[in-house]
Amino acid sequence: MKLPSFPPLRPALLVLTLLGGSCQLPGPAPVVPPTPPARVPTAVTVPPPAARPTSPAVPPPAPVPTPALQVIDLWPEGVPGLKPNATPERSTPASASNIHHPTLTVYPAPAGTANGTAVVICPGGGYSNLSMENEGASIARWLNSRGVTAFVLKYRLKEYGQPAPLQDVLRALRTVRSQATAFKVNPDRLGIIGFSAGGHLAACAATLYDDPAGKTGVKLDETSARPDFAMLLYPVITMDPAFFHKGSRDNLIGTNPAPELTALYSTELHVTRTTPPTFLAQAEDDRTVPVENSIQFYLALRKAGVQAELHLYEKGGHGFGLKTNVGRAAEWPLRAEDWMRGHGWLPEVIHL
Amino acid sequence: MNPAPGRFAALLLTLALAGPLLRAADIPRQIPLWPEGVPGMKADTSDETVSGTTYTHTHHPFLLYNAPKAGTANGTAVIFAPGGGYVHVNTGGTGFFQWMLDGGTAVFTLVYRTQDYGHPAPLQDMLRAVRLVRSHAAEWGLAPDRIGAIGNSAGSHVVASAGTLFDAPEGRTGAPLDAVSGRPDFMILTFSVLTMEPPYVHTASRDGLIGRNPSPELAAHFSLEKQVTKATPPAFLVHTMQDTTVREENSIQFYQALVKAGVPAELHLYEKGTHGSGTSASFGQTAQWPLRCADWMRSHGWLNPVSPP
Numbered sequence: 001m002k003l004p005s006f007p008p009l010r011p012a013l014l015v016l017t018l019l020g021g022s023c024q025l026p027g028p029a030p031v032v033p034p035t036p037p038a039r040v041p042t043a044v045t046v047p048p049p050a051a052r053p054t055s056p057a058v059p060p061p062a063p064v065p066t067p068a069l070q071v072i073d074l075w076p077e078g079v080p081g082l083k084p085n086a087t088p089e090r091s092t093p094a095s096a097s098n099i100h101h102p103t104l105t106v107y108p109a110p111a112g113t114a115n116g117t118a119v120v121i122c123p124g125g126g127y128s129n130l131s132m133e134n135e136g137a138s139i140a141r142w143l144n145s146r147g148v149t150a151f152v153l154k155y156r157l158k159e160y161g162q163p164a165p166l167q168d169v170l171r172a173l174r175t176v177r178s179q180a181t182a183f184k185v186n187p188d189r190l191g192i193i194g195f196s197a198g199g200h201l202a203a204c205a206a207t208l209y210d211d212p213a214g215k216t217g218v219k220l221d222e223t224s225a226r227p228d229f230a231m232l233l234y235p236v237i238t239m240d241p242a243f244f245h246k247g248s249r250d251n252l253i254g255t256n257p258a259p260e261l262t263a264l265y266s267t268e269l270h271v272t273r274t275t276p277p278t279f280l281a282q283a284e285d286d287r288t289v290p291v292e293n294s295i296q297f298y299l300a301l302r303k304a305g306v307q308a309e310l311h312l313y314e315k316g317g318h319g320f321g322l323k324t325n326v327g328r329a330a331e332w333p334l335r336a337e338d339w340m341r342g343h344g345w346l347p348e349v350i351h352l
Numbered sequence: 353m354n355p356a357p358g359r360f361a362a363l364l365l366t367l368a369l370a371g372p373l374l375r376a377a378d379i380p381r382q383i384p385l386w387p388e389g390v391p392g393m394k395a396d397t398s399d400e401t402v403s404g405t406t407y408t409h410t411h412h413p414f415l416l417y418n419a420p421k422a423g424t425a426n427g428t429a430v431i432f433a434p435g436g437g438y439v440h441v442n443t444g445g446t447g448f449f450q451w452m453l454d455g456g457t458a459v460f461t462l463v464y465r466t467q468d469y470g471h472p473a474p475l476q477d478m479l480r481a482v483r484l485v486r487s488h489a490a491e492w493g494l495a496p497d498r499i500g501a502i503g504n505s506a507g508s509h510v511v512a513s514a515g516t517l518f519d520a521p522e523g524r525t526g527a528p529l530d531a532v533s534g535r536p537d538f539m540i541l542t543f544s545v546l547t548m549e550p551p552y553v554h555t556a557s558r559d560g561l562i563g564r565n566p567s568p569e570l571a572a573h574f575s576l577e578k579q580v581t582k583a584t585p586p587a588f589l590v591h592t593m594q595d596t597t598v599r600e601e602n603s604i605q606f607y608q609a610l611v612k613a614g615v616p617a618e619l620h621l622y623e624k625g626t627h628g629s630g631t632s633a634s635f636g637q638t639a640q641w642p643l644r645c646a647d648w649m650r651s652h653g654w655l656n657p658v659s660p661p
Binding site: 277284291292295298299302307308309310311312313314315327328331335338339342 | 617636
């Protein structure tokens with residue numbers, strides 16, 4: 001299935017939004033955005049993706065048609081550094097690439113179960129594409145089943161390189177936090193979860209949340225972008241050639257980066273005592289991203305006195321997401337839930 | 353006329369017929385490790401003592417057998433090396449490993465020699481323990497390739513020594529049992545002492561094993577992260593950030609070595625929990641490490657009952 005795509009209208013849409021008008025695309029009935037946001041999000045209807053099984057302890061959701069999802073344009077004032085003649089984004093429910101207009105897709109926790117915790121989800125894809133289903137929508141549904149409101153981030157990739165992804169993720173956190181009331185979430189319980197290169201982006205958010213590279217000089221920069229907690233799954237952590245993921249490094253900072261860029265985006269070097277509590281899980285047999293990435297970030301957290309939990313399994317490979325046929329690694333969502341509960345971000349029940 | 357010979361014959365006949373039914377019950381409760389004589393035993397052993405569950409100045413190391421829950425025996429045996437900083441051995445009763453017994457696994461608690469002897473006595477005792485259990489496996493209803501080892505604190509160093517230095521000459525005494533492998537089939541290392549080098553060394557354990565001022569070679573030899581090879585058995589490790597007695601880096605460095613050597617290993621590092629068994633409910637998720645460990649053992653098939661021959 002494809003998104004309804006109106007590329008020639010996008011520039012016009014931006015202009016109209018800048019003029020302060022409320023604009024809705026013709027076609028299917030538009031979704032009413034939450035009120036009262038200062039800036040009006042663009043309303044685009046998205047056909048709901050196919051239901052997938054979630055973590056082992058959760059029965060597959062019943063095939064009830066879900067309401068259309070709200071998609072928020074992260075830069076209504078204009079994407080910083082937007083490339084001229086940007087070609088259309090390539091998008092399927094499973095994967096997205098060639099991103100020029102980063103967005104957040106909102107998955108509200110079902111009414112009655114919502115506990116006020118929110119999580120921004122950063123799918124992986126080596127800063128080349130985005131695994132929007134396996135590391136996006138399905139993660140959102142799992143979090144929803146735990147009463148957490150989720151936001152799937154579609155961030156800019158290799159077409160831009162740094163600092164665009166960092167700008168996008170920090171803008172996403174600031175957007176949710178500044179509109180917490182409208183989203184019915186607690187601004188002090190806003191976490192981030194990232195997978196693979198999305199784990200690198202989440203680690204950047206956890207360490208570089210105040211960095212000038214993530215600011216564009218607007219008032220919203222004053223809203224804190226610091227996640228209250230971070231969950232990193234088989235994450236890319238470093239740009240150090242000793243154990244980097246070359247594709248992610250090349251796509252983010254180039255094939256021959258200046259030492260300062262390598263250092264800036266080696267997140268293990270920027271952990272301080274204000275870095276948020278972090279949960280990490282990875283498989284020893286990961287041939288894509290060495291498990292040393294998780295270990296180095298954990299060691300940095302430990303050295304800085306930051307609370308962290310680390311689970312490393314023998315098998316699972318890379319990119320296991322919510323797959324259930326990966327042996328012991330498939331238990332990670334239960335461990336993540338236990339960890340969130342231990343910190344008070346989920347109600348108190350411990351899985352056995 | 354003395355009726356005893358007739359009754360004795362009747363007893364023998366009963367035992368002969370019932371023998372096969374008594375397999376697990378044949379395992380003695382207390383098993384001396386060195387019936388032929390403890391290697392290098394000191395002349396004066398009068399200070400050997402036990403107070404509660406703490407064994408000090410052990411000169412006659414032994415195993416204490418703990419049977420699995422009735423009807424659940426799976427054929428797996430685990431040798432438990434308790435902690436005690438290489439000063440003494442504190443077995444702490446059965447609390448630490450009750451979950452293993454409940455899951456059908458036999459546990460042999462090892463009371464090993466400590467600072468009175470220093471190296472290589474603890475290694476010799478642990479290797480002898482594995483060799484002894486393995487040599488009796490068929491008779492005791494155990495699988496000879498499912499003999500694991502679990503350690504706590506300094507006991508982990510004992511376990512991991514056997515897992516890495518199982519072929520070291522100092523682990524042999526020339527006895528016939530040396531021909532039986534002393535390598536555990538798997539290792540469970542909890543709140544572990546594993547290195548003997550600064551900055552993460554637990555100095556009290558180092559003092560007890562190799563003295564206050566060991567040569568660099570000796571310290572390196574017993575820094576087990578340096579002794580890992582691809583022959584090291586699969587391992588499960590657990591530690592916590594809050595352990596200020598034995599630093600977590602012991603476990604992390606050892607795990608890094610396992611990864612480098614391609615040895616399958618599972619690592620859980622939790623936030624809460626002071627040094628010890630880690631099972632206090634106040635430690636939150638940490639207290640569930642035995643469940644994770646059982647899951648790990650199960651994933652390797654060690655909790656499946658061994659098919660009868």
